[in-house]
Amino acid sequence: MFYAVLTTLCWSTVAVAFKISLSQMSYVKLLMIASVAALIVFFIDSFRKGAFRGFRVDASLLKYAALGLMNPFLYYLVLFKAYDLLPAQVAQPLNYSWQILLLLLSVPFLGAKVSGRQVLWLCVSFVGIILISMQGSITGFQIESVGGVFLALGSAFIWAFYWIFNSKVSSELDSSLRLFFNFLFGTIYLLIYASIFDDFSLPSTSGVFAALYVGLFEMGLTFIFWSKALELAVNRAAVVGVTYLSPVVSMVLIYFVLGEEFYQTTIVGFVLIICGIIFSAKSPRKIK
Numbered sequence: 329m330f331y332a333v334l335t336t337l338c339w340s341t342v343a344v345a346f347k348i349s350l351s352q353m354s355y356v357k358l359l360m361i362a363s364v365a366a367l368i369v370f371f372i373d374s375f376r377k378g379a380f381r382g383f384r385v386d387a388s389l390l391k392y393a394a395l396g397l398m399n400p401f402l403y404y405l406v407l408f409k410a411y412d413l414l415p416a417q418v419a420q421p422l423n424y425s426w427q428i429l430l431l432l433l434s435v436p437f438l439g440a441k442v443s444g445r446q447v448l449w450l451c452v453s454f455v456g457i458i459l460i461s462m463q464g465s466i467t468g469f470q471i472e473s474v475g476g477v478f479l480a481l482g483s484a485f486i487w488a489f490y491w492i493f494n495s496k497v498s499s500e501l502d503s504s505l506r507l508f509f510n511f512l513f514g515t516i517y518l519l520i521y522a523s524i525f526d527d528f529s530l531p532s533t534s535g536v537f538a539a540l541y542v543g544l545f546e547m548g549l550t551f552i553f554w555s556k557a558l559e560l561a562v563n564r565a566a567v568v569g570v571t572y573l574s575p576v577v578s579m580v581l582i583y584f585v586l587g588e589e590f591y592q593t594t595i596v597g598f599v600l601i602i603c604g605i606i607f608s609a610k611s612p613r614k615i616k
Contacts, residue, residue: 331557332570335550340577342546343420344585346411349542352535355408356518356526361536363400363515365543366551370508373552379502389509391497396513398490400547401521407483413476414463416582417594421460422480423487424575427605428453430488437492446608453604457481459597503555511547572606 349358374380411419428450434440442450461477499506522528530536561567579598582588 329557329567329570331553331560332567335553335557336571336574336577338545338550338553339571339574341581342542343411343416343578344581345538345542345546346408346419347416347586349535349538350408350412352538353531354526355405355412356522357531358408358539358542359400359404360515360518360522360526361539362543362547363404363511363518365540366400366547367508367511367515369544369548369552370504370511373504374502374508377502377504379505383501383505388499391499392506392509393513395490395494395497396510397517398486398493400511400514401517403483403486403490404547405521406479406486410476410479410483413473414480415588416586417579417588417590418460418463419476419480420578420582421575421594421598421601422457422477423483424605425453425457425481425601426484426487428457428601428608429484430491431608433488433492438495449604449608451604453601453608456597456600456602456604459593459600461597462591462593464591464593504552507551569606572602575602 346358407419407423410423414422431440431442431446432450435442461481463472463477501509531539557567558564575598579590583590
């Protein structure tokens with residue numbers, strides 16, 4: 329529970345950190361700095377645990393090259409661009425809908441069975457997604473950034489697919505070492521992408537520190553905390569339940585730190601999404 333609370337606190341601050349960082353640099357630069365910071369964290373943790381001992385370079389690295397293409401490269405490029413185009417109060421809950429999408433996608437890809445009760449709560453969550461997407465306009469005709477909405481939802485799809493494919497990849501490697509290789513390949517892809525679509529000039533010092541914070545507390549240390557929480561958990565459902573507080577705390581920080589005035593559609597939609605996630609998770613789930 330201690331590590332679950334640490335994870336929740338870290339995840340609660342990242343929406344604010346994203347917006348602060350993006351106010352001082354491009355989304356590509358933010359991802360580049362953050363990805364390198366996370367890569368160093370995973371290397372240190374893998375080295376500390378002796379995970380490199382006995383490791384051999386072989387064809388199995390190709391699967392990490394594929395996973396690295398999804399996370400951090402594609403997922404965070406799409407997510408950061410969404411935050412660049414949308415208010416944090418809109419981008420954050422739309423991205424958080426990945427849990428709903430994961431449940432739906434697990435039916436064709438993992439052979440999961442969804443109960444009628446789960447379908448009901450999934451529908452409730454999707455109503456919440458639609459309301460948040462409207463960005464304060466009940467008619468839906470005054471959406472400030474349609475592209476941003478699609479990118480935020482696209483990031484949720486990418487994240488859900490990443491976890492599905494990751495669960496299908498059998499590996500005896502330590503979790504930090506797996507993430508090290510994911511981020512190693514992802515950083516290589518980023519270097520290529522930045523050389524074409526961005527430049528390598530450094531932002532302000534405060535911008536660099538903000539990006540390093542994202543790398544440490546959205547990507548690096550938080551993944552380690554979460555893995556540790558699941559590893560030590562006696563009751564995994566209780567541990568996962570703690571993380572449901574993350575978007576709630578995040579919304580409070582968005583209001584007080586970023587000073588965003590909430591749309592009525594955001595508040596109602598946010599409540600519907602959280603309720604849908606919590607109650608669909610409580611429904612019985614069967615795997616073939």
